[in-house]
Each structure stands twice: as C-alpha cells, then as structure tokens.
Amino acid sequence: MQTVSCPGCGAAVVFRSHASVMAVCEYCKTTVLKDADSVKDFGKMSAVLEDYSPLQIGSSGVFGGRAFDVIGRIQLRYAAGMWNEWYLLFEDGSAAWLGDSSGQYTLTTEKTASNKLPAFADIVVAQTYEIAGLSYLAAEVRIADCIGGQGELPFKVGPGWQAKLADFRHGSNFLTLDYSDVVQASDDSKVDQPALYIGKAVTLSELKFQLLRDEDVIKASAGKFRGKITSLNCPACGSNMDYLPGLTANVICSRCHSQLDSSGTVAQVLASADRMSKLNTTLELGAKATISANSYQIIGLMKRKDDENTVWTEYLLYSARAGFLWLIETNQGWAKSQVLADWPLWYHGESATLANKSYGKLYEYQAKVIYAAGAFNWRVVVGDSLKAIEFGNGIRKLAAEISADEITWSLSTPVAADQIRAWFGDNIKADKAGKFANAEETIATLSPQFIFWLLLFNAIPLLSDFESNWWVVGLGVAAIYYPAKFLGPAGKGDE
Structure with missing residues (x-):
C-alpha cells in the first residue's frame, strides 16, 4: 500500500495495489498518475454517474475461496447504453474485473493467449471462434467511451479514452478481447494481440458481497435511487415521463415519440418523430404488479412485427429487488421472458442445449420495432430490425435475437390470462378486460x-x-x- 498527496488538492490518495498506475482523487477528481516514486496530475476525471448499482468502492466479497475488495471503477458508454467495470483486488495480490450491466454480472481475469486471436474488424456477432480451448460464440462487438472513473485503476484512462471490446460466450463461460491498446503497423504487416480476459457469469450472492450500498445510501446519492421511478420533462414537447436514473438511459416520449438520452445531467433529444396518438395496449406504462412476491412496474413497452406482419406487444417490467422481466402479449396468449446470463450451447444447428435439455428449432424471422414508448436499458429505435430464432422444449421457449453488434438469449414460459389479471388487477384497461374471459364467454x-x-x-x-x-x-x-x-x-x- 502506498499513500501519496493529490497534486490537485493535497488530499491523501491511497494506492492499495502495486499494479495500479492511476487513481482518482476522491475529493477533487484529479487523475493521479503513479510514476516510480513520484506522482503526476493527469487532469480532471469526470465523476461517475451514481446509478442503481449496489456496488461501491470498498465493497468486499469472496470468489474461489479468496477474499477481494472493490478498489476502482470505470464507467463506459456505447451506442446502445452504458455499464460499469469494477476493478477487484484479491488478498493474494491478483486482480480481476467485474462487469456490471443492467443487473447482470461477469467476473474475468487477464490470461495469456496461447494462439493467435482474431482481429477486431474480423469478428462477426453470432459466429463461433476457437479461443483458449473452447468454441465461443461472439456475443457483442462495441467501441465505448470512458465517461467516468473512480478509485484505483491498472491503466491510464481519461477524457477521449475509448475501449474496443469483443465479448464471447460458452454457456456460463465468458471471455473478453480488449483491443483498446492494440497498435497496427501502417503496412498491415503486424498487429498486436489484444488483451485476453476469461471468466464466467456470476451473481452478487454467489460472490458473497459485503458492504454493498443500501437503498437509503443510494437514495442519498444525488437522488439516484435503485428502483425509484423519477419524473422527467420531455425537452421536445414538455410531456412528463417516468424513468429510472442511471439505469434506463434511453427514454422514448409516449406523446411526441422523441428519443431522449437521460444518462447525463440534462436529458437530450436524440431523435424526434411526428406526434403519435397513444397506443391502445392491454397494459399501460406505469402499471404495477406483484409477481413471485416482488413488486414490478411497467417502465417500457414496444410493438414489433415479423415478416408476415404478425404484430405483438412486449412490456418491460422492473423490480428494485428482482431486476428486469419481460411480458409478451401475442394473439396466442401471454408469456413471461427472462434474459439469460447462462447461455445455451448453439452452433447454428437445428437445436440448442440449455441445462442438458435440447431445444428444437421452431422459427426464424425478422423482428421489426414499429412502436416504442417509455424507458429501456438499451437504445430502442422505431424501425430497428433484427433476426430472431426460436427453439422449443415442451412449453418452454428459447429465443436468440441477433443484430449486427450483439446477440442476446432469453427463456420464456406461457402465462395464463387469468394470471395476468391476478397480477395486474385494476391496472388492466377496462376495454381490454373482456379478452381475459374469452373461454367463459364462449361457453356462455x-x-x-x-x-x-x-x-x-x-x-x-x-x-x-x-x-x-x-x-x-x-x-x-x-x-x-x-x-x-x-x-x-x-x-x-x-x-
């Protein structure tokens, strides 16, 4: 451990890890660079957005029988959203990174590559790559800007620093290739290898975390309260909207359909469309329900259609305790869907395997967004289209959604209409309530x-x-x- 004085304000700045090369002063946000026995002022680092995350500098946990502390964080933003990368220091002096994105977590450590790794420009989402002895599916390729930093970090970041990352999945196994510092020669004769990080999807309970922020602390942190629905006035038309600060950076006004970026201190209009009449949906934005003893609220909804012009509605629900949940309403009924942290094994064949169960391919189609309103934890744009592939095993369905930059997997199960009515009660529109009694009316x-x-x-x-x-x-x-x-x-x- 090494303590130095901040060149900006004179406050004590502690370096707990010998591998740390920079730290952000807690008081004046000066970036302090450690160079041998001296320190340098690297300018001001933007403060991180105090978001919904329960993690904080000083949180501790256990992984693989080894204790660790959270000593640093960088906050990254890309076209579709933002996430945190927490820097962990283990008791034996080793380090790891904990990715924190919309309530899903991945823990990785740096490894040495034993074979040549693909170039950043050559990686195609949903294609398989042999890396470190496993066939990984390319899950996401993105370039992100560092928008804030906190605590100690093992490399120098600052204004204008970008991360070039590619994520890969194999079941619960997670792998990241970091091309941020890769330098390519002008004659293309030599390309440096990216940094390789290997780990797995994890949960906070699995990591036995201690000293997490409680709800009161989060609430006191600039009002960024996990689960607190906050009002925002649309800069385009003045309408009042609800969103989750630090969690749902993309908000779509239900009145004028303007797309807003709420990740900063001031909401900015990203795109605007003609005013649209309010969509007639069975459930409305803001509707509340109790599901599996957790309180949920609908924060976003969108309509999509497939190649045959079949239209369905998807509702995004959020719970402060349980995170995100999707309800899907089609002309065949209702389904409850959860985004998966542990991915199925699939190699572009006619089946996918999850938890040793085989799911056969059912459908493949293009899903296009034709309406969206409310708050989302990624950027939703009307007109966006992606490829969807569904697999089935009994009443359960797996769905892969594949865009040019990302693939996600979800698992859904059917929900009876009576159950939806029990969950939402009076929150169901009066003119839609009759649809839940179709079977009774048929008999009657x-x-x-x-x-x-x-x-x-x-x-x-x-x-x-x-x-x-x-x-x-x-x-x-x-x-x-x-x-x-x-x-x-x-x-x-x-x-």
Missing part, C-alpha cells in the same frame, strides 16, 4: 337448446341399443344441459 354464448340438440345428434348411435344405454344418454344430457342453462345468457342470475 352457447344456448342450452343448441347444446341439447348437439348432444342428441351425437347420441344417435347409442339409441340403437337404447334399452341398455338410455341411462347413459340421460346422464350426459343432464350433465351438459343444466350447467349450460345456468351459465347461459338467460341464466346469469348473479349479474
């Missing part, structure tokens, strides 16, 4: 007389031996006629 609209004659017609073969079967026919008539009589339109005495 069948008159007792119709059911009687239908049964009688189908009982003709039994009448050929009426003496021995008359009681069976009579029982069948009674069993259907009398319930129909009391369920039918004329028998609804409780209305």
